[in-house]
Amino acid sequence: MNKINEVRKPPVATTGIIGWLRINLFFNWTNSLITLFVIYCLYQFIPWILDWTIFSADFKYNYLGEQITNQEMCSRNLDPENGGACWAVIYVRFYQFIYGFYPKVEVWRVNIAYVMLALALLPLLYARLPYRKYFLYFTYIFPVIAYFLLNGGLGFAEVSTNKWGGLLVTLVLGCTGIALAFPIGIMLALGRRSKLPVISMMCTLFIEFIRGVPLITLLFFGMVMLPLFLPEGIDMDGLVRVLVAVTLFQSAYMAEVIRGGLQAIPPGQYEAAKSLGMSYWRMNLLIILPQAIRISIPPIVNTSIGLFKDTTLVIIVGILDLLGIGRGTLADTNWLGLSYEIYFFVSLVFFIFTFGMSRYSLYLEKKLKTGINMGAD
Amino acid sequence: MKKLLSIFAVVAFAFSAHAGTLDDVKNRGFLKCGVTTGLAGFAAPDDSGEWAGLDADMCRAVAVAVFGDRSKVEFITTTGKSRFPTLASGEVDMLARNTTWTISRDVNLGFEFVGVNFYDGQGFMVPSALGVSSATELDGATVCIQTGTTTELNLADFFRLNGISYEALPIETNDEGKENLFAGRCDVYTTDASGLSSTRAAASNPDKWVVLPEIISKEPLGPLVRHGDHQWGDVVRWSLNAMIIAEELGITSENVDAQTSSNVPEVLRLLGVEGNYGEMLELSNDWAYQIIKQIGNYSESYEANVGPDTPLEIARGLNALWTQGGILYAPPFR
Numbered sequence: 001m002n003k004i005n006e007v008r009k010p011p012v013a014t015t016g017i018i019g020w021l022r023i024n025l026f027f028n029w030t031n032s033l034i035t036l037f038v039i040y041c042l043y044q045f046i047p048w049i050l051d052w053t054i055f056s057a058d059f060k061y062n063y064l065g066e067q068i069t070n071q072e073m074c075s076r077n078l079d080p081e082n083g084g085a086c087w088a089v090i091y092v093r094f095y096q097f098i099y100g101f102y103p104k105v106e107v108w109r110v111n112i113a114y115v116m117l118a119l120a121l122l123p124l125l126y127a128r129l130p131y132r133k134y135f136l137y138f139t140y141i142f143p144v145i146a147y148f149l150l151n152g153g154l155g156f157a158e159v160s161t162n163k164w165g166g167l168l169v170t171l172v173l174g175c176t177g178i179a180l181a182f183p184i185g186i187m188l189a190l191g192r193r194s195k196l197p198v199i200s201m202m203c204t205l206f207i208e209f210i211r212g213v214p215l216i217t218l219l220f221f222g223m224v225m226l227p228l229f230l231p232e233g234i235d236m237d238g239l240v241r242v243l244v245a246v247t248l249f250q251s252a253y254m255a256e257v258i259r260g261g262l263q264a265i266p267p268g269q270y271e272a273a274k275s276l277g278m279s280y281w282r283m284n285l286l287i288i289l290p291q292a293i294r295i296s297i298p299p300i301v302n303t304s305i306g307l308f309k310d311t312t313l314v315i316i317v318g319i320l321d322l323l324g325i326g327r328g329t330l331a332d333t334n335w336l337g338l339s340y341e342i343y344f345f346v347s348l349v350f351f352i353f354t355f356g357m358s359r360y361s362l363y364l365e366k367k368l369k370t371g372i373n374m375g376a377d
Numbered sequence: 378m379k380k381l382l383s384i385f386a387v388v389a390f391a392f393s394a395h396a397g398t399l400d401d402v403k404n405r406g407f408l409k410c411g412v413t414t415g416l417a418g419f420a421a422p423d424d425s426g427e428w429a430g431l432d433a434d435m436c437r438a439v440a441v442a443v444f445g446d447r448s449k450v451e452f453i454t455t456t457g458k459s460r461f462p463t464l465a466s467g468e469v470d471m472l473a474r475n476t477t478w479t480i481s482r483d484v485n486l487g488f489e490f491v492g493v494n495f496y497d498g499q500g501f502m503v504p505s506a507l508g509v510s511s512a513t514e515l516d517g518a519t520v521c522i523q524t525g526t527t528t529e530l531n532l533a534d535f536f537r538l539n540g541i542s543y544e545a546l547p548i549e550t551n552d553e554g555k556e557n558l559f560a561g562r563c564d565v566y567t568t569d570a571s572g573l574s575s576t577r578a579a580a581s582n583p584d585k586w587v588v589l590p591e592i593i594s595k596e597p598l599g600p601l602v603r604h605g606d607h608q609w610g611d612v613v614r615w616s617l618n619a620m621i622i623a624e625e626l627g628i629t630s631e632n633v634d635a636q637t638s639s640n641v642p643e644v645l646r647l648l649g650v651e652g653n654y655g656e657m658l659e660l661s662n663d664w665a666y667q668i669i670k671q672i673g674n675y676s677e678s679y680e681a682n683v684g685p686d687t688p689l690e691i692a693r694g695l696n697a698l699w700t701q702g703g704i705l706y707a708p709p710f711r
Contacts, residue, residue: 331415
C-alpha cells in the first residue's frame with residue numbers, strides 16, 4: 001500500500017453534528033455556559049407554552065365537553081388548576097376577526113377578493129411563474145376589481161366601509177398603503193434630487209413635513225379636521241381619509257429610502273447613460289432605478305413591515321382593524337378577561353404576515369445578489 | 378384645543394343649520410349613532426357582530442322612535458378624542474358614548490346633553506383580603522391612578538378632605554391598572570364605578586375583589602346632540618324619557634300590548650292611544666309603544682346589559698327610579 005494515497009479523515013470532533021455542536025455551541029467555557037443556560041430556559045419555557053397553547057387549551061369545547069359560549073365556561077375559569085388558553089373566543093369571533101361587520105350574505109365577495117389578492121401577488125413574487133405576463137395584467141386590474149367587489153357597484157349591493165373590519169381593514173390599509181406609496185415615493189425621491197429648484201423644494205418640503213409629524217397626527221387630521229373643511233354634501237368616506245393619511249405617510253418614508261439607494265449609484269452610471277444620449281426618464285427607468293431599488297430592498301421591506309404594523313393606530317380614529325376587533329371582543333361581557341388569548345392571536349396573525357414579508361425580501365436579495373459591490377469604487 | 382374645537386363646532390353648525398337633523402335622518406333612511414370602540418356593558422359588538430349595551434340600546438331606541446325599526450341604525454365607533462369632532466362635523470347624528478355631562482362640553486363645545494342614561498361616579502376597588510369596608514380606612518395605601526385625568530384630582534381632594542395620605546402609582550390605561558392591582562403592586566384601584574365593575578368581572582376570581590361604597594365624584598353619562606337643533610334634541614331626549622317613564626308605569630316589552638287597554642291616562646298617552654304626542658315630535662303616534670316593544674323600558678335595558686345578573690353586577694344604586702331610592706326621574710308625559 002502506498003502511504004501517500006491514503007486519505008486521512010478529518011478529526012471526528014471537527015465534522016458532522018459533533019463538530020457543528022463544538023464549533024457553534026461549546027467552543028469555549030463561556031459559550032458552553034451560555035448554551036446550557038439557554039437550553040435550561042427553553043426546557044422550562046417550551047413545555048409550559050405548548051401545554052398552555054395546545055395540550056390543555058380549549059378550542060371549541062371545555063373539559064366537560066360543553067361548547068363554550070362565554071368566558072365562564074372556559075376550562076381555566078371553571079377549574080383554575082388545570083386548563084390553558086381558551087381559544088373558543090377566537091373560534092366564536094373568527095368571522096369578526098377576518099371580515100369585521102361585513103354582512104354574511106355578501107361575504108363571498110370578500111373571500112373572492114382574498115383569493116384574487118393571492119393570485120395578484122403570485123406573479124410579483126415568482127418571476128418563473130408560467131404565463132406570468134397574463135397574471136401581471138390581472139395584477140394591474142386587481143385594485144379596480146377589488147374596489148367594486150368590496151365596496152359595491154356594478155350590480156353588487158353597496159357595503160359601506162363602516163361595516164368593514166378586522167383583517168379586511170388591516171389588509172386593505174396595508175396593501176393600498178404599500179402599493180401606492182411605492183410609485184409616489186419614487187417620484188418624490190427623484191423630485192428631491194431634481195436640479196429644478198421648485199420641484200426639489202416642493203418635494204423636500206412635503207417629505208420633511210410628513211416625516212416630522214407622527215402618524216397619529218396625520219390620522220387625526222384626515223379623520224377629524226378634513227370633514228370640517230370640506231363643504232357639506234361632499235362626504236368623504238372615513239376609510240378613504242385614513243387611507244390618504246397612511247399613503248402620504250408611507251410615501252414620505254419610501255422616498256427617503258429610495259433616495260438612499262439613488263445616492264449609492266456612482267456618478268459614472270449617470271454619465272454613461274447620458275453619453276448614450278438617453279433622456280432623463282429613460283436614464284432613470286432603465287439604468288438608475290433598477291440598481292437603486294435593488295440595493296434598497298432591505299429598507300423598503302423594513303418600512304413596509306413598519307407600515308403594516310402601524311395600521312393598528314387606526315383604532316384611535318374609531319376604525320376597528322384586527323386589533324380593534326380584538327379589543328371590542330374584550331369589551332363584550334361574555335368574553336371579559338381573555339386578553340392573553342386575543343392578543344396572542346392578533347400578534348400571531350401579524351407575525352405571519354410580517355415574517356412572510358421579511359422572508360420574501362431575503363429570497364429577493366439572494367436572487368438579485370444585492371450584496372455585491374456594483375462598481376462603486 | 379377646546380377653543381379650536383368650539384370654533385369648528387360653530388363652523389360646522391353654520392354649514393349644517395339649514396336642514397333639521399330629523400329630516401336628514403328620515404331622508405337617509407337610518408340613524409348614525411356614535412358609540413365607543415368597546416366598553417363592557419355600554420357598547421360592544423356581540424358574537425354575531427351586533428352592537429349591544431346600554432348606550433347601544435339608546436341608539437336603537439332613537440332609531441325605533443324615528444323609523445319603528447330597531448335595525449335602522451348604523452353604529453360609528455369613536456374614541457375619547459374623536460367623539461366631539463365627529464359629532465360637530467355632522468358625521469353622526471348623536472353620541473351615546475358614556476360621555477360625562479359637564480358645563481364646558483354643554484356650553485363651550487356647542488353640544489346639548491339631552492339627559493342622563495347612567496349616573497356614574499369615581500369609586501375604589503380593593504382586594505377583599507385587605508379587610509377594608511370604607512375608603513376612609515385607606516390611610517397610607519398605594520393607589521393606582523390614571524394620570525392627567527379628573528380622577529386624579531378627585532382622589533387628591535378626597536384624601537385631603539378626610540385627612541389621610543396615599544401613595545400614587547401612576548398608570549396610563551385601564552388594562553395597566555388592572556394588571557397592577559391583580560399583581561399586588563397597588564392596594565387600591567380607582568376609576569369610574571362602571572369601569573371598576575368591568576375590571577372586577579375580568580378577574581379570574583371576582584369574589585377576591587370588592588368595590589367600596591364611597592363614590593367621590595359626579596359622572597352623569599348621557600346622550601348628546603349638536604347645539605341648536607331643538608327638534609332633534611327633543612326626539613332623543615324623549616326617546617330616553619319614554620324608557621324611564623315606561624319603567625315608572627310598569628310597562629315592559631312583554632306586557633306593552635296588554636297595557637294599550639289600560640285605564641291609566643298616562644299609559645294611554647305614552648303608548649299613543651290617546652293624544653297626539655307623536656305628531657308634536659313629527660314622529661308616528663306609536664313611537665313610544667315601539668320603543669318599549671322592541672327595546673324595553675329602562676330597567677329591562679339596564680338589567681340586560683349592566684345589572685346584577687350580568688358579569689358586571691352593577692347594582693341600580695343612583696340609577697334606580699326616584700321612587701325607589703335612586704335619582705332617575707323623567708318629566709311627566711302630558
